[in-house]
Amino acid sequence: MEKFILKYFTLIRTIIAILVGMIISVVLIYLISEMPAYSIKQFFLGPVLSKGRFANVIENASPMIFCGVAIAIAFQAKQFNIGAEGALFISAAVGTAFAVSTGMPTVLHVIMVLVVAGATGAIWGFIPGILKAKWGASELVASLMMNYIAYYGGLYLINSHFRDKDAGFLVSIRLPETAWLPQFMPGTRLHLGILLAVIFAFLGYYFLYHTTSGYEIRTTGNNQKFAKFGGMNIVKVIVLAQVLSGMLAGLGGMTEVMGIHRRFNWQMSPGYGWDGVIVAIIGRNHPLLIIFAAFFLSYMRVGGQILNLMADVPSELVLVIQSVIIILITAEAFLSTWKNKITIKEAERVEVANESVTQ
Amino acid sequence: MENILQVKNITMVYPTGVIANKDVSMDVKKNSIHAIVGENGAGKSTLMNVIFGKIHPQEGEVLYKGEKVSFKNPNYAIKAGIGMVHQHLMLAPDLTVAENMILGIEPKKGKIFLDTVNALEITREVSKKYGLDVPVDKKIKDLPIGVRQRVEILKALFRNAELLILDEPTSVLTPQETEILFETLINLKESGKTILFISHKLSEVKRLADTVTVMRDTRVITTRDASDLTEEKIAHLMVGRDINSGRIGEPENPGNIRLAVKDLSYVDDENVQILKDISFDVRAGEILGIAGVEGNGQSELISIITGLLKPADGSVSVDDNNIIGLSPRQIRELKVSHIPEDRMENGVADMASLEENFIVDRYYKSEFSKNGKINWKYIKDYSVDLIKRFNILTQSSKTAAGALSGGNIQKVVVARELSSNPELIIAAQPTRGVDIGSEELIHDLLKKARDDGKAVFLISADLDEILKLSTRIIVIYDGHITKQFTDCSNISGMDLGPYMLGVKMEEGASGKIHS
Ligand SMILES: Nc1ncnc2c1ncn2[C@@H]1O[C@H](COP(=O)(O)OP(=O)(O)OP(=O)(O)O)[C@@H](O)[C@H]1O
Ligand SMILES: [Mg+2]
Numbered sequence: 001m002e003k004f005i006l007k008y009f010t011l012i013r014t015i016i017a018i019l020v021g022m023i024i025s026v027v028l029i030y031l032i033s034e035m036p037a038y039s040i041k042q043f044f045l046g047p048v049l050s051k052g053r054f055a056n057v058i059e060n061a062s063p064m065i066f067c068g069v070a071i072a073i074a075f076q077a078k079q080f081n082i083g084a085e086g087a088l089f090i091s092a093a094v095g096t097a098f099a100v101s102t103g104m105p106t107v108l109h110v111i112m113v114l115v116v117a118g119a120t121g122a123i124w125g126f127i128p129g130i131l132k133a134k135w136g137a138s139e140l141v142a143s144l145m146m147n148y149i150a151y152y153g154g155l156y157l158i159n160s161h162f163r164d165k166d167a168g169f170l171v172s173i174r175l176p177e178t179a180w181l182p183q184f185m186p187g188t189r190l191h192l193g194i195l196l197a198v199i200f201a202f203l204g205y206y207f208l209y210h211t212t213s214g215y216e217i218r219t220t221g222n223n224q225k226f227a228k229f230g231g232m233n234i235v236k237v238i239v240l241a242q243v244l245s246g247m248l249a250g251l252g253g254m255t256e257v258m259g260i261h262r263r264f265n266w267q268m269s270p271g272y273g274w275d276g277v278i279v280a281i282i283g284r285n286h287p288l289l290i291i292f293a294a295f296f297l298s299y300m301r302v303g304g305q306i307l308n309l310m311a312d313v314p315s316e317l318v319l320v321i322q323s324v325i326i327i328l329i330t331a332e333a334f335l336s337t338w339k340n341k342i343t344i345k346e347a348e349r350v351e352v353a354n355e356s357v358t359q
Numbered sequence: 360m361e362n363i364l365q366v367k368n369i370t371m372v373y374p375t376g377v378i379a380n381k382d383v384s385m386d387v388k389k390n391s392i393h394a395i396v397g398e399n400g401a402g403k404s405t406l407m408n409v410i411f412g413k414i415h416p417q418e419g420e421v422l423y424k425g426e427k428v429s430f431k432n433p434n435y436a437i438k439a440g441i442g443m444v445h446q447h448l449m450l451a452p453d454l455t456v457a458e459n460m461i462l463g464i465e466p467k468k469g470k471i472f473l474d475t476v477n478a479l480e481i482t483r484e485v486s487k488k489y490g491l492d493v494p495v496d497k498k499i500k501d502l503p504i505g506v507r508q509r510v511e512i513l514k515a516l517f518r519n520a521e522l523l524i525l526d527e528p529t530s531v532l533t534p535q536e537t538e539i540l541f542e543t544l545i546n547l548k549e550s551g552k553t554i555l556f557i558s559h560k561l562s563e564v565k566r567l568a569d570t571v572t573v574m575r576d577t578r579v580i581t582t583r584d585a586s587d588l589t590e591e592k593i594a595h596l597m598v599g600r601d602i603n604s605g606r607i608g609e610p611e612n613p614g615n616i617r618l619a620v621k622d623l624s625y626v627d628d629e630n631v632q633i634l635k636d637i638s639f640d641v642r643a644g645e646i647l648g649i650a651g652v653e654g655n656g657q658s659e660l661i662s663i664i665t666g667l668l669k670p671a672d673g674s675v676s677v678d679d680n681n682i683i684g685l686s687p688r689q690i691r692e693l694k695v696s697h698i699p700e701d702r703m704e705n706g707v708a709d710m711a712s713l714e715e716n717f718i719v720d721r722y723y724k725s726e727f728s729k730n731g732k733i734n735w736k737y738i739k740d741y742s743v744d745l746i747k748r749f750n751i752l753t754q755s756s757k758t759a760a761g762a763l764s765g766g767n768i769q770k771v772v773v774a775r776e777l778s779s780n781p782e783l784i785i786a787a788q789p790t791r792g793v794d795i796g797s798e799e800l801i802h803d804l805l806k807k808a809r810d811d812g813k814a815v816f817l818i819s820a821d822l823d824e825i826l827k828l829s830t831r832i833i834v835i836y837d838g839h840i841t842k843q844f845t846d847c848s849n850i851s852g853m854d855l856g857p858y859m860l861g862v863k864m865e866e867g868a869s870g871k872i873h874s
Binding site for chain 2: 212215219223225229232
């Protein structure tokens with residue numbers, strides 16, 4: 001039993017944190033809502049009670065996975081890049097512009113649009129990367145500023161040059177059908193992007209833990225002086241991490257456009273880049289865990305929307321509840337005393353066993 | 360005499376499941392100097408950290424001045440009058456020496472503003488009082504490890520602790536500094552303080568201690584009066600065999616020049632000339648030792664030779680390849696290996712596993728990876744082999760380097776650097792913090808490397824080590840070479856001392872020996 005707990009400690013802790021978070025949210029909803037039972041049910045079960053909503057959970061998870069892995073790669077190199085949001089936004093805008101101004105056969109078109117968007121994101125990561133690696137400019141500040149540039153630059157590009165004048169809203173011209181990502185379940189908007197997200201998460205995992213470049217990134221993040229001492233080219237490593245990070249975020253934004261609305265319709269930044277930060281932290285910068293973390297966060301977000309829509313809990317409080325749960329999960333020290341106790345018991349047990357063997 | 364400290368039946372298990380102290384008990388008499396000795400990983404630092412409130416044992420108790428205490432964190436221990444110098448230094452790298460000195464007890468101007476002038480003043484005074492020289496307004500991160508150690512010791516002394524814990528305080532001090540420190544410690548004892556110190560240097564233990572506690576494999580073996588013990592006896596209690604400490608034999612004829620340094624100068628960011636026209640060379644099949652007080656340019660010299668720093672002037676070549684401007688990797692490719700002076704800063708990534716630490720300089724080679732894919736299976740076997748050969752105490756090859764004892768971390772670094780099949784070995788403080796048994800092992804390996812025709816450049820604050828291993832010795836003071844000894848079979852620390860302190864200097868010492 002103890003062995004089991006130790007092995008799966010992080011998982012068990014996460015589950016307990018979620019449970020505690022749930023209890024707290026139940027209490028909060030009880031205090032706020034006139035119809036608590038109904039509200040609670042909507043919040044926790046809403047997302048699985050209808051096919052459409054569950055599809056929403058999966059759809060939303062897709063850009064979160066992309067952004068989560070993007071952030072994780074940068075974080076593993078100890079680069080506090082928070083530019084995923086900007087990379088996602090500008091890449092989607094540039095990719096859209098490219099898609100509506102070109103004509104190609106379908107598969108090729110999809111690939112080319114993704115390449116353009118990925119490249120845009122890569123450039124977006126390259127800039128803070130090179131500024132940091134060569135001149136020591138804070139990547140935090142640089143990537144934050146790049147977010148503004150991306151936001152206003154992207155809006156300018158779409159609203160001034162690729163706007164659909166016939167639509168009643170500020171949206172881009174519709175993407176030609178050749179550049180659509182196919183949706184595969186009638187009645188939902190589930191599209192190929194989610195599959196791509198999972199594939200890229202696996203690739204991200206493989207890259208970080210099984211390739212020399214991934215090892216370089218992690219080592220640089222662990223102790224940069226040590227990496228340099230060992231002969232690694234720190235500038236190259238940092239820039240690579242940032243470029244890959246930007247590229248993944250860019251792909252996340254573009255697949256969203258190509259799979260769901262089939263046009264650029266964001267006047268506000270959609271926030272997936274920020275969710276990516278949360279998801280990366282919950283998933284401890286591990287791309288495979290990030291898949292689960294993204295589903296979890298997406299589930300909560302959808303549950304929150306339903307709660308807000310169907311019951312009488314205002315959206316501000318929904319955010320409060322969500323934040324409480326996230327804080328609990330990310331608290332490293334939560335339950336650590338418990339873990340210590342078990343470790344010690346186990347160590348002493350092994351010790352006794354060893355002694356009785358040797359005697 | 361009454362006991363200032365009593366430790367009773369302490370059992371400490373780390374969260375990783377390693378038992379580091381098992382039922383440890385020990386009494387420390389007030390007004391005495393008490394030494395703790397034992398092999399790497401025996402549990403000495405762990406016990407000190409327990410006393411200091413840094414970690415908390417599962418069983419047992421600590422009595423301080425007769426009262427049961429359990430310090431929630433080191434701040435409480437400090438308030439109760441306990442000071443500690445940690446094995447791995449704990450200074451704030453971005454603050455200056457003076458700022459570190461007064462950290463936590465800052466003198467204030469008005470109510471809010473830090474009184475920097477006063478801080479500098481205080482630091483200078485303390486430095487003078489205890490005879491340990493430190494550059495008060497330099498940032499810690501710009502200082503070599505030996506100077507940092509001086510700062511840390513001063514900081515503890517300055518706080519006027521009643522019980523002072525020193526975890527290997529002399530590991531990178533030169534004999535002169537050690538001497539000064541010892542006089543200070545004896546004075547402190549005479550003024551009623553108590554000192555608890557850990558050291559692997561048995562001569563120090565014998566000289567200083569009133570009482571000696573020997574630890575082995577998580578337990579206390581014995582606590583005895585120092586007068587009942589000899590160095591040999593202590594060594595025997597620790598490792599259960601005799602240790603060979605005599606000078607190693609002379610090499611056969613040294614071969615070609617491997618490392619040639621010519622007219623090397625270095626000026627730091629603040630325009631201070633750190634190295635002045637240094638010239639020397641190291642041949643295949645010899646060990647060139649460099650003696651000098653820490654902070655006289657040795658660190659910068661090594662950094663230049665290994666590609667981590669660019670010189671202002673002069674040339675360095677390895678096997679006739681000019682290496683100025685080459686990257687650390689390109690230099691390593693010339694079969695140069697480097698044991699860095701500060702294992703925690705450059706030598707390991709403490710959160711990374713031993714496997715990841717072993718391959719930092721070779722992961723891209725075909726044995727370890729193909730087409731960019733790392734072969735972790737091979738690396739695991741490779742690491743297990745190194746762990747065995749170098750006698751490293753660890754749970755497994757997947758353990759994080761930071762979870763090893765200080766001496767074992769040092770062995771990880773040495774294992775990596777001696778296993779890359781180097782032709783030129785730059786060894787800075789190679790045995791820092793390792794126990795006498797492992798020191799012997801590392802010395803044997805360096806000798807073997809020499810006999811196999813490798814060139815070894817040895818930098819050490821430990822004069823005994825320099826005198827034991829070096830074929831030739833150069834002495835460095837204030838960035839230039841003050842003396843060269845070509846025949847080292849009959850010299851002692853006394854011969855080196857005046858040159859290390861710059862009171863004597865040989866004409867034209869900077870010239871080359873072999874022409
Ligand atoms: N932070 C840690 N986490 C887990 N295990 C640790 C940690 N620090 C030390 N250990 C383990 O505890 C044991 C005792 O280590 P400790 O540092 O007390 O040894 P030591 O006697 O000070 O050795 P050294 O002479 O090498 O400094 C070792 O087996 C070590 O691996
Ligand atoms: Mg120790």
